[in-house]
Amino acid sequence: MTAPVAPANPGMVTLTIEGRIVVVPPGTNLIEAAKTAGVLIPHYCYHPSLPVAGVCRMCLVEVEKFPKLTPACATSVGEGQVVHVHSDKAREARKGVLEFLLINHPLDCPICDQAGECELQDYTFAEGRKDSRYMEPKRFNPMEDFGGDVLYVPNRCILCTRCVRFMDVMAKDPVLNVSERGDRAYIGKFEGRDLTHAWAGNVVDLCPVGALLSKDFLNRARAWELDRAASVCPSCSQGCNVMLETRDNVVVRIRPRPNAAVNQHFACDVGRMNYRWINRRDRLEYPVARTANALTPASWSEAVQQAAAAIGGATHVTVLASPSLSNETLFLLSRIAVHVGASSVMTMERGDEVPLPGVPDLSLRAERVANHTGAALFGSTESDAPLASLAAGDVLIVADAAASVTTIPDGVRVVVIGTVLHESLLPHVVAALPVCNFAEEDGTFTNLRGRVQRFLQAKAAPAQARPSYRVVGELATALGAGSFPPLAADVFAVMAATFPAFTGMTYRTLGLQGAPLPLLVEASA
Amino acid sequence: MSLHAIAPDGQDAHEAHAPVFVGARRTELDELLTRYPTKMAALLPALWMLQEDRGWVSPAGMNEVASVLELTPAYVQGVVTFYTMYHLHPVGKHFVQVCTTTPCNVCGAEDVVNAFLRETKCGELGVTSADGRFTVVEVECLGACGFATPVMVNDALVECVSVDSVQDLVAGLD
């Protein structure tokens, strides 16, 4: 026992990691402390959102005055500690762990989905042995379907137990276990109980190797072929931060992007699986306008002018906008609504709320739309029968909400701002303006807790489709509702200057983690 | 793999299971639960009761234990497979465990194992004899090293078994 050292920074712990001074709160573990200094301590079983297991032994580091190497994940910082991550002793220990992990691991990276984003592969390249000394038969166990979207490949499993801990502690649905012991151990699942929990798909992301695979993504792409864009999941109002991953301009996977304030490291299976619509091929690809009795392709200016003329000549205008449109687009629609005295309505799809019990305030929300908070802020009201008051002479602006339109009375004319053109609307359409879906443009959503979060363009738009904020901006300008800039960031700036709720916010201050509406911050202060 | 680990060949994992924890057994379990601050702590004892009554720990049995102790079957399975004394398959009427760890090994335990395989007509380790009477397995240290070779026949430990005494021992089992 050494005498306690007086802290160099009161209330904090000061230590040295790889020669860098680190100041962190007491109780921080060495892996997290090292991160703050930009030092990665290699690890497998440790995960910041899960309880510490301390079993992979990959994160062994040398702490001066400690008799043995210590697991960084299970060691709290101490005042004046000197930690060596890349000393010979620590490197040798990691090399040993890597060799042990590989003796029974198949060298099937060429056919493994994890290749390219595999921590075993990465660390082996970085620090592993060049050869294998293992001359014995490898262990073999057959693949198993775990139910849900998950496939288990036991031969690749390194028994880090992240999946078991996730289902146990986070999902509170412990359907996985470690079965058997010694080198016979594997991840077990009780016969007849499957990984059907709505958040179970996270075990695939948590798996540091290719042992747990997504059946949906199986053999779809190699990791290095994917382009990735930071985005926000549009499947409910939680606003989980996600990464949209595309291959050749096609979204092939949605994975969670860490955000401690919203979804930690997780995303639900509904959000993960709900991406095929983004890749729809039956899109509205060019502007159309009505000439005589037919809808014909038109130039952008013709179509916008025709839409503006119809709106300007209407008895009454109703804006039916999707609450999954961006703040920017909904803001511009509200400019039109205010200018022409329109009523704004929306409909909302609902489902069961499914929480992830281990994370406070994280749920697959009942409101299965991305931005009802934003829509409400901009004056849209929810309605079960949004078209009930329509009468002949009215104009209905349908903004990406065609699916909620049923029958339209005769004499009502429709302006479509959308990604698709629904057949039921055709007789009423005066002009249809093709827009990007959320994956094809930049924008922001406001989640149900009032957090404003940016999403970035992940893929190219088809043909002549343009970002929705730009199309609505041009329509607003044509109606004389003002002049609006063509870029999302600039529209956001106008919006923040117009709506006090967003005062002071910019794309730059939002960053990629978002921020709560200033009003909410004030209210809670 | 749970299938491979649990269900013996040709055995329906979801066969009808008559509850174990009823009547006197339930009373016994309830008394046991008073000894521990958690229900989970009664897991090993409950599994012992299940095995005593049913001869092995079946998936249906794990389900029952899980429900009486408010655990999940998967959790119970993880625990069951950790401990070697719970049978994941039905075994012969006489379950013979021969210690072959080093202290007994140096005293000829492997020959004792072979003698058992021969006398019981099991032929192979872990395989129940055709008449269903015997299953012979090697076991790690029984903690009776001074009495090499110790052999457990069901719950009874027989000390100082030698190749020569196996025949009589087997003959004495009904």
Add this chain to the structure above:
Amino acid sequence: MGYPHLSHGRETPVISKYFGDAEARTLAGWQARGGYEVLRQALATDPVDVQNVVKDSGLRGRGGAGFPTGVKWSFMKPDGKTHYLCINADESEPGTFKDREIMRWTPHQLVEGAAVAAHAIYAETAYIYIRGEYTEPIARVREAVREAYAAGILGANAMGSGKRVDVHVHKGAGAYICGEETALMNSLEGRRGNPRIKPPFPAVAGLFAQPTTINNVETVCAAIHVLRNGADWYKSLSSPSNPKSTGTKLFSVCGNVARPGNYEVGMGFSMKEFLWDVCGGPPPGRSFKAIIPGGSSVPILTPEECEGAVMDYEGIQAAGSLLGSGGVICFDDTQDMVRQIARLARFYAHESCAQCTQCREGTAWTTKILERIRDGQGTMKDLDTLLEIADNMTGKTICVLSDSCATPVVSGLKKFRHEFEAKIPKNRSSVMVPSFTTAAA
């Protein structure tokens, strides 16, 4: 005494005094031999005073680690929390079978010891965790507990002291690693027997997250005699030349030896005299080739190394090994050391809990290489690989099972390398192996 053999004149039977005496098994028999008087007095004594007597006696844990018992008890403070005592009767270290005889012959000795220790650490509840294979000891101890409750020795008002002392027997189910104290607590809680990361130490957060003390069977039994006869008496039983190892120790002797059994001698006893006189030396016509002095997890000694050694914690360490659990395994000159070390490695591979990478993979890999060498399929390079694997397995895991597997390999290779080399075919540099096997096999 040297059960199953007659006591040897050079023994100092204290704990083992009544081995072979069936009458001592019953409550009446135990009380007729002075039983439960120590408990009666202890219950009327402040726990701190009990701790101090044991501290003064120099008694150290008999399970293998040798931590001073009184000091361990003194970690437990009257803090208002629920305290637990766990008696480690999961005697599983190959070569060790002393607790088995204590429980078979003197179950009340253990119950009394457990009750005294519980009082000493401010606990009302003691769990005796007995390995599942010990069917007879379990039955004996359960019967003793039943008798003790019936007689009011245990229960809400133990021996009329007004204090509650509960003792429960908990049966294990087949796992060597549950003898590791944190694995034992997990097992008792109904979990897989996985060792826990320390800290927190058991005295802070142990069984059911409460302050807990884990004591070996022999330790709490020794404590009764310490309390009955005093610390000075206990120290007088051992060699005065080493005050760090006091009292008597039960050694289990097995393998190739004329008189296997349990022998209780004072600490500091001559190992030469012990092996060749007390235990009768090697079987007739043979000679010793190797001795493992403290259970299978400690370094192997040659007979020459044993001859000058004294049997206490420091003495065996000076000879190059450890006292461990006191399980003495003897190998005679007919034994194939490669075969036996491979068998030991297989034991550890079988018992690894599967948590730490080095242990899970290393124990199995070590076993496969050793068995290949045993079968005449080894290469000289394998010997270097074995030592490097052993190095990677040592000092890097949650518990010491991994180290325990490496220890006999390293010491065996050091002291019996010629036996390994003799099994390796000349000019062999590589091996042919099948590409896959099934783990389920």
